[in-house]
Amino acid sequence: MKTVEVVVLIILILALALLITVGFEHIMPSTAVRPPAEFYLYATYNPYKLREYTVMSPEAVTAIVWDFRGLDTLFETSVFYLALIAGLALTRRLLSERAEKPGHGLSLIVKTVTRITAPMIIVVGASIALHGHLTPGGGFQGGSVIAVLPMVIIVVFSVSFLIMRGFTTSKMIIMRSLGLFGIGLTAIALFLVSLIQGTHAYVFQNMIKPDAQTSMPIYIAGALISGTLWFFNLFEMFAVAAGFSIAFIVLMLARTLQVEER
Amino acid sequence: MLSGETGIYILMAVVSLISTLAVYMAVVEKDLVKAVIYSALQSGLYTILYFLLLAPDIGLVYIPVAVGLIPGVLLILISKTERWEKE
Numbered sequence: 001m002k003t004v005e006v007v008v009l010i011i012l013i014l015a016l017a018l019l020i021t022v023g024f025e026h027i028m029p030s031t032a033v034r035p036p037a038e039f040y041l042y043a044t045y046n047p048y049k050l051r052e053y054t055v056m057s058p059e060a061v062t063a064i065v066w067d068f069r070g071l072d073t074l075f076e077t078s079v080f081y082l083a084l085i086a087g088l089a090l091t092r093r094l095l096s097e098r099a100e101k102p103g104h105g106l107s108l109i110v111k112t113v114t115r116i117t118a119p120m121i122i123v124v125g126a127s128i129a130l131h132g133h134l135t136p137g138g139g140f141q142g143g144s145v146i147a148v149l150p151m152v153i154i155v156v157f158s159v160s161f162l163i164m165r166g167f168t169t170s171k172m173i174i175m176r177s178l179g180l181f182g183i184g185l186t187a188i189a190l191f192l193v194s195l196i197q198g199t200h201a202y203v204f205q206n207m208i209k210p211d212a213q214t215s216m217p218i219y220i221a222g223a224l225i226s227g228t229l230w231f232f233n234l235f236e237m238f239a240v241a242a243g244f245s246i247a248f249i250v251l252m253l254a255r256t257l258q259v260e261e262r
Numbered sequence: 263m264l265s266g267e268t269g270i271y272i273l274m275a276v277v278s279l280i281s282t283l284a285v286y287m288a289v290v291e292k293d294l295v296k297a298v299i300y301s302a303l304q305s306g307l308y309t310i311l312y313f314l315l316l317a318p319d320i321g322l323v324y325i326p327v328a329v330g331l332i333p334g335v336l337l338i339l340i341s342k343t344e345r346w347e348k349e
Contacts, residue, residue, distance in 0.1 A: 002290070005286075005290065006286075009282070009286055013279070013282060061319045062319075128322060136318035136319045136321075136322060137319065137322050138319065140323055141319065141322040141323045141326075144323060144326040144327050144330075144331060145322075145325075145326045147326070147331060148326050148330040148331065151330065151331065151334040155334070244331060247335070248334065248335070248338070251335065251338050251339075252338060
């Protein structure tokens with residue numbers, strides 16, 4: 001039985017390889033840059049010729065994700081939080097956040113190594129998120145790197161350890177909500193400013209547009225922040241890290257309560 | 263002597279084949295903890311593919327989510343239910 005499975009798998013791989021070899025010219029995308037990509041690459045950091053369309057960010061992917069196609073990302077973010085809210089609603093009766101005596105966890109060596117690596121994880125995540133407009137990365141990437149830390153702490157120490165240190169689900173929900181609020185506020189910041197000034201601006205606007213001359217700050221203290229991109233990455237990092245942490249804490253707490261009831 | 267581009271294509275082919283093997287092992291494995299580890303191995307190899315295909319943004323989000331967070335959630339679920347897959 002197992003031999004048949006292996007043979008079928010090998011035939012499948014060989015057939016796919018043959019298909020790709022035969023249809024190489026039709027399947028493989030051309031290496032030439034297509035017209036939309038050409039425009040995005042030309043406009044992503046171009047303060048000299050395209051001042052009214054550029055995002056002032058050298059990272060074309062982040063520029064597309066948070067500026068050219070910003071609304072898509074906003075709705076992706078809201079889908080993620082809807083899933084999280086559904087998870088919270090499912091387990092709301094199972095939660096009991098009493099500060100119990102922490103479990104033994106793993107050995108002292110593992111605990112010490114975790115204490116040393118914990119700040120490193122946060123620094124790597126923060127640098128991925130806050131340099132998202134300069135290098136590959138962004139808010140979601142950095143946030144999910146940071147969210148690895150609570151999981152490691154839950155495995156190495158215990159979930160009670162995390163709760164006794166103040167990382168309760170309610171605090172995480174507040175942090176996540178602040179992140180979401182920041183994203184929303186950044187999206188309408190220029191609109192509000194122009195409303196006060198009596199000028200014209202769009203929702204989700206970043207740099208100046210031909211008919212809207214207000215702009216987010218490009219530099220802060222000499223450092224390039226690309227207007228809204230830096231703020232979006234910052235708030236998304238907080239929101240994503242808190243969101244994943246809620247998921248882990250809720251899963252672990254639901255388990256403890258179930259064991260107690262038996 | 264191989265050119266750099268051919269070398270990268272050969273590396274991609276090898277990584278894809280190993281990841282297929284990892285998927286196969288994850289599917290047939292009865293011990294679910296080992297299956298999760300095989301799945302994480304496949305995700306790690308996919309990260310190499312993403313990097314070689316010039317998509318480092320996806321690679322950066324793939325490492326923590328597919329190697330760290332999803333195996334974590336799956337291991338928590340396995341510890342809540344049963345470790346061995348039944349027939």
